[in-house]
Structure formats: structure tokens, C-alpha cells
Amino acid sequence: MRSAPANAELALLLEVTGTPKPGNVDRRREYPDLRFEHFVTGAVGARPGLDLAADATTPLGSAFETAIDGMAEQSGGNTQFGAVLLLTPLLRAAAKNTLDPSGVAAVVEDTTVADTVSFFEAFEHVDVAVDEPPTGMEPLDVRRGSDAASAIEERQLTWGELMARSADRDGVAAEWTNGFTRSFDAAAGIREDEGPIADRASRVFLELLAAEVDTFVVTQHDRETAEAVRERAIAIREGAADPDTVAEEFVERGINPGTTADLVAAALFIALEGGLEI
Amino acid sequence: MRSAPANAELALLLEVTGTPKPGNVDRRREYPDLRFEHFVTGAVGARPGLDLAADATTPLGSAFETAIDGMAEQSGGNTQFGAVLLLTPLLRAAAKNTLDPSGVAAVVEDTTVADTVSFFEAFEHVDVAVDEPPTGMEPLDVRRGSDAASAIEERQLTWGELMARSADRDGVAAEWTNGFTRSFDAAAGIREDEGPIADRASRVFLELLAAEVDTFVVTQHDRETAEAVRERAIAIREGAADPDTVAEEFVERGINPGTTADLVAAALFIALEGGLEI
Numbered sequence: 001m002r003s004a005p006a007n008a009e010l011a012l013l014l015e016v017t018g019t020p021k022p023g024n025v026d027r028r029r030e031y032p033d034l035r036f037e038h039f040v041t042g043a044v045g046a047r048p049g050l051d052l053a054a055d056a057t058t059p060l061g062s063a064f065e066t067a068i069d070g071m072a073e074q075s076g077g078n079t080q081f082g083a084v085l086l087l088t089p090l091l092r093a094a095a096k097n098t099l100d101p102s103g104v105a106a107v108v109e110d111t112t113v114a115d116t117v118s119f120f121e122a123f124e125h126v127d128v129a130v131d132e133p134p135t136g137m138e139p140l141d142v143r144r145g146s147d148a149a150s151a152i153e154e155r156q157l158t159w160g161e162l163m164a165r166s167a168d169r170d171g172v173a174a175e176w177t178n179g180f181t182r183s184f185d186a187a188a189g190i191r192e193d194e195g196p197i198a199d200r201a202s203r204v205f206l207e208l209l210a211a212e213v214d215t216f217v218v219t220q221h222d223r224e225t226a227e228a229v230r231e232r233a234i235a236i237r238e239g240a241a242d243p244d245t246v247a248e249e250f251v252e253r254g255i256n257p258g259t260t261a262d263l264v265a266a267a268l269f270i271a272l273e274g275g276l277e278i
Numbered sequence: 279m280r281s282a283p284a285n286a287e288l289a290l291l292l293e294v295t296g297t298p299k300p301g302n303v304d305r306r307r308e309y310p311d312l313r314f315e316h317f318v319t320g321a322v323g324a325r326p327g328l329d330l331a332a333d334a335t336t337p338l339g340s341a342f343e344t345a346i347d348g349m350a351e352q353s354g355g356n357t358q359f360g361a362v363l364l365l366t367p368l369l370r371a372a373a374k375n376t377l378d379p380s381g382v383a384a385v386v387e388d389t390t391v392a393d394t395v396s397f398f399e400a401f402e403h404v405d406v407a408v409d410e411p412p413t414g415m416e417p418l419d420v421r422r423g424s425d426a427a428s429a430i431e432e433r434q435l436t437w438g439e440l441m442a443r444s445a446d447r448d449g450v451a452a453e454w455t456n457g458f459t460r461s462f463d464a465a466a467g468i469r470e471d472e473g474p475i476a477d478r479a480s481r482v483f484l485e486l487l488a489a490e491v492d493t494f495v496v497t498q499h500d501r502e503t504a505e506a507v508r509e510r511a512i513a514i515r516e517g518a519a520d521p522d523t524v525a526e527e528f529v530e531r532g533i534n535p536g537t538t539a540d541l542v543a544a545a546l547f548i549a550l551e552g553g554l555e556i
Contacts, residue, residue: 002323002351010322013291017305017315027295027305027314036305037295037476041556044288045280073280074556198315278319278352 004094004273005050008087011269012043012080014278015261018201020243022232023250024261027198031251038076045070046084053091060111061118061159064088068122078126082172082216082262086183087269089176094273101179108176111159113152119159121146131169131219171215171259175266182208186267190276197268197278205264206243209233214257221255229255282372282551283328286365289547290321290358292556293539296479298521300510301528302539304480309529316354323348324362331369338389339396339437342366346400356404360450360494360540364461365547367454372551379457386454389437391430397437399424409447409497449493449537453544460486464545468554475546475556483542484521487511492535499533507533 002010016039019026030036049067052058067084093104124145133141139151140162152162166173175183186204193200210233213226229250235241250256268276280288294317297304308314327345330336345362371382402423411419417429418440430440444451453461464482471478488511491504510527513519528534546554 002348003326006322006325010319013318013322014315017318035474035476037292037474037556040291040295041288044284044291047284048281070280196313196315198313278315 002272004054004091005047007272008050008053008091008269009043009047011087011265011272012046012083013040014197014201014268015083015265016040016043017198018205018264019198020247021202021205021261021264022236022243022247023229023255023257024205026202029247029251034076034079038074039079041074042071042076042079045073046080049084050087050091053088054095056092056095059115059118060088060092060107061115063092064115065118065122065125069125072126078128080262080265081122081126081128082259083265085172086175086180086262086266090180090183090266090269099270099273101181101184105179108160108163113156113158115159116152116157116162117146117149119162120144120148120152129216129220137165169215169218171212172262174215175263180266182212182263183266184270186263187270187274190267190271191274197276201264201268204267205260206233206237208263209257209260210237214260216258216260217255221253225253225255229257280550282332282369283325285550286328286331286369286547287321287325289365289543289550290324290361291318292475292479292546293361293543294318294321295476296483296542297476298525299480299483299539299542300514300521300525301507301533301535302483305476307525307529312354312357316352317357319352320349320354320357323351324358327362328365328369331366332373334370334373337393337396338366338370338385339393341370342393343396343400343403347403350404356406358540358543359400359404359406360537361543363450364453364458364540364544368458368461368544368547377548377551379459379462383457386438386441391434391436393437394430394435394440395424395427397440398422398426398430407494407498415443447493447496449490450540452493453541458544460490460541461544462548464541465548465552468545468549469552475554479542479546482545483538484511484515486541487535487538488515492538494536494538495533499531503531503533507535 017027019028025034025039027036046067048070049063052063052066071080089104089107092107093099120142123142130142140148163173163176167177189204190200213230217226217229232246236243236246295305297306303312305314324345326348327341330341330344349358367382367385370385371377398420401420408420441451441454445455467482468478491508495504495507510524514521514524
């Protein structure tokens with residue numbers, strides 16, 4: 001039987017295998033400098049950190065930082081930061097045999113101030129697109145990396161508390177704060193679906209993208225663009241738009257619904273742990 | 279830095295990512311029952327065995343059997359048996375800091391009769407297409423699995439000696455017997471090449487296929503077919519045939535040059551260990 005970290009790595013690989021996934025890299029679409037092979041290498045590189053996430057004796061933030069350090073060992077840049085951020089507490093919950101919304105909420109609740117420091121350090125390994133911090137929050141700008149350590153210590157913010165502050169504008173932070181509801185729902189959808197797993201990954205991606213705006217698109221562009229992206233996903237699902245045409249539109253406009261892809265990876269992990277067969 | 283087992287797993291993943299690779303599954307071509315996702319799952323599943331192959335305290339045959347057991351945990355069947363068979367002694371050589379033709383020859387030389395028994399046991403995990411054994415060799419038919427144990431013990435055949443008996447008709451066994459010459463040469467070719475790694479994997483596949491008949495095609499069809507396959511690979515490399523057309527021809531005739539793909543995986547591993555960057 002595959003271990004939980006093996007399933008987490010496999011989830012990252014299956015996520016990028018699913019096609020079509022308009023706007024994102026998949027096995028049929030890539031950019032000259034951000035290719036399918038970078039995601040594959042990122043998934044394999046993240047593995048030692050994923051192993052640590054499943055080891056209850058390792059601080060969770062440290063496991064995350066190790067995973068991102070390994071993920072970044074390829075020239076494509078940030079491939080799976082958000083996905084690994086979702087997988088890390090899910091892995092810890094799986095290791096405790098409590099891979100359910102309340103179990104992962106307890107993992108988030110258990111995070112420490114030291115975990116927050118490690119989280120900031122992870123940003124030193126890779127360029128991650130983030131919003132400007134709100135007024136008054138500048139000392140806690142993740143782009144400061146480990147320089148923010150003293151501000152974190154001063155405010156005594158746990159990793160879970162830090163994430164809660166971004167929950168209204170970041171889909172990954174929202175999962176951390178709300179018991180990973182969308183990830184668990186999507187996992188159930190994947191298990192109920194039929195056919196090749198990669199096709200299910202593509203369908204659940206479109207379903208999630210049609211349901212809520214992708215916060216990464218909001219960060220990179222604006223809310224209006226993100227709403228338009230959601231409309232296009234709805235149109236694809238209703239058969240009113242061709243996914244390949246939409247993919248070309250998105251690529252042309254530099255639109256990557258990355259947060260939605262992160263959710264798919266989390267959902268695939270939960271589904272695999274629940275017995276999804278390939 | 280990625281560990282040697284991580285690089286071996288990555289080599290399996292990059293091999294199947296390379297496209298076009300006429301006749302084989304890659305990220306653009308798959309069969310209804312043997313899909314890209316089966317190869318991805320096979321690579322992740324093989325990892326615990328690959329870890330053991332890099333651990334000098336584990337008998338090599340046992341590491342191989344563990345890798346195949348894990349690889350087989352997907353419904354596509356035999357995805358990477360030959361590739362893992364090449365990677366296993368290469369990993370052991372890498373763990374000893376002797377990843378060169380004489381170092382891996384020494385690993386093969388060190389194999390035992392117990393390794394041969396484990397090798398036979400590996401065939402119980404997955405259906406592998408093999409030739410009928412030569413006259414007088416029936417007791418050593420790998421399809422007998424662990425039932426062949428007493429015949430192996432009686433003849434005191436080490437794993438290396440067993441492979442040597444197939445070297446004239448099996449390209450993987452030939453590598454085992456000849457210091458992995460083709461794998462090392464192909465690795466040098468990959469490192470000297472330029473551009474995306476997946477494209478290099480595709481080019482080196484065609485180069486190897488044009489150079490020698492694929493023994494898996496000989497086993498599944500006959501030598502005449504394998505020679506014709508080689509001619510088509512030469513034609514592609516000379517620009518006289520379109521790879522997509524050739525791929526369709528091969529798929530229609532059920533031709534999978536699997537041994538050549540195995541060599542590409544071995545070459546990618548050697549290149550990654552040598553510092554190939556992605």
C-alpha cells in the first residue's frame with residue numbers, strides 16, 4: 001500500500017496530468033519557461049518535506065519549508081507552493097488517522113509561532129505572487145522572509161492565526177480556516193465520478209472554478225477578471241464554450257487559476273487516502 | 279539536493295513525459311487500459327523499492343521485488359518492469375559512489391543466488407511478456423515465479439549469471455552483462471543535448487531505436503518486425519517520416535518498443551546523477 005506521503009506526491013502529479021485545465025500547465029499545455037517537467041520535478045523534490053509532514057515529531061512549519069525547498073529545485077520557479085500548503089496539514093491529519101474536516105482543523109489549531117517563522121522562511125526559496133499586505137500589516141509581509149521573524153515573535157501569531165487573517169482573500173488560507181470544506185467536497189466528487197483519474201481531475205477543476213472565483217487570479221489581475229474566468233468555466237460546463245478555446249484565451253491574457261489547481265491536488269490526496277484506485 | 283532514489287523515480291517520470299515516442303505511452307498518447315496515469319502511479323509506487331536499492335544492507339533482488347510490487351499497485355499492469363530492472367543495479371552503484379560501467383559491473387558481479395530467487399518472485403506481481411525459455415531451460419522459466427526456487431538453488435545461478443544467459447536476446451539483460459554501455463552513452467547524449475528534458479528524452483529514444491532492434495518488439499512480434507521498426511526510426515531521424523504517422527502505424531500494429539524506453543529511463547537517471555538540471 002502506498003504511504004500517505006506517496007499519495008500526496010501522486011496527487012501533485014495527477015493534478016498536473018489532468019487536461020484540459022484552462023490557463024494552467026498540464027500535460028498538453030505548457031509555457032516555454034514553465035513546463036510540465038518542472039511540475040513533475042517539483043512534486044518529486046517536495047517529497048522529503050511531505051514525508052516530514054506525516055511525521056508527528058517534526059514541527060509542521062519545518063516540514064513545509066523542507067517541502068518548498070525541495071520543490072524549488074528546478075528552473076520553472078513556483079510550481080506547487082499552494083498545493084503543498086494544503087497538503088501539509090492534510091498529511092499531518094492523515095498521520096494521526098483523523099483525515100476529516102475536524103481532524104485537519106485540530107492540526108491547524110495546534111500550529112505554533114515557530115511554524116509561522118518557518119512558513120515565512122519558505123518564501124525565501126521561491127518567488128510567490130502575493131498581495132500587498134493590508135495597512136498596518138507591513139511587518140508581516142511574507143516577502144520579508146525570515147526578516148519578519150521578530151515581528152512574528154512580537155505578535156505571537158501562530159501559523160493558523162496568520163492564515164485566518166488572509167482567509168477572506170486567499171482560497172488556500174480559506175481552506176485552512178474552514179476545515180478544508182471545498183477540498184473534502186471535491187474529493188467526494190472525484191470518488192463518485194467515473195473514468196480515468198486525470199479526466200476526473202480536469203472535471204473537478206472546472207467545477208471548482210465555476211463555483212467560486214480563483215483568488216490567485218484576483219491577486220495577479222483583479223476581481224473583475226476572476227469573475228470573468230468563473231463565467232467562462234460555467235460556459236464550458238454548460239457546453240457553451242470549448243475548453244481549448246478558453247485555454248487559449250486564458251494563456252493569451254496570462255491568466256492562471258492556480259488556487260483552483262491547488263484545491264484539486266488536495267482533493268486528489270484525500271480521495272487517494274480514501275481508497276481511490278488508479 | 280535530490281537523493282539517488284528520487285532521481286531514479288524522476289527518471290521514470292521524465293521518460294514517460296517525453297513525446298513523441300512512437301509506439302509507447304507518453305503524455306500525448308495512451309491506450310484505454312494503459313494510460314499515462316498508470317505510469318505515473320507505477321513510478322511513485324516503485325519508490326520504496328528504489329530506496330532499498332540504494333541501501334547497501336538490503337539484498338539487491340529483494341529491493342527489486344519490492345519496487346515491482348509497488349509499481350504494480352495500479353490497474354495498467356506492467357508499466358516499468360524493465361526500467362526498474364536497469365535502475366536497481368545503477369542505484370546500488372550510485373550508493374557506492376561508483377556510478378560508471380565498471381562500478382555497475384561490480385554490482386552485477388556481487389549478486390547472489392538469493393537475488394535470483396527474489397527476481398523470480400517479482401514476476402508474481404505483474405504479467406511480463408517474455409520469450410519461451412530455450413530447450414533445457416524450462417525449469418528456469420521466469421513465469422514459474424517462486425516455484426522455480428528449487429531449480430535456481432540446484433543450479434546455483436546468481437542473478438548476474440541468469441541475466442547473462444539472456445543477453446543475446448534481451449536488451450535489458452545485455453546492459454546488465456555489458457556494463458550498461460548503451461545507457462551510459464545515451465546519458466552522455468542527453469547531457470550534451472539542449473532544450474527541455476522531455477524533448478531530449480524523445481530524441482534519445484529515437485536515436486537508440488534507430489541504432490539497434492528493440493528486443494521487446496522481437497519478443498512480442500518477431501525479428502523482421504523489429505528490423506522494420508528500426509528502419510522507421512531511422513526514417514524519422516532523417517526527416518523522411520513523420521513521427522506522428524509512425525506512432526499511428528505502431529499503435530495500429532500493437533508495436534511497443536518497450537526495451538528502448540527502459541534504456542531511456544536508465545540514461546535519464548545517469549544524467550540526473552551526473553548533474554543534469556531541469
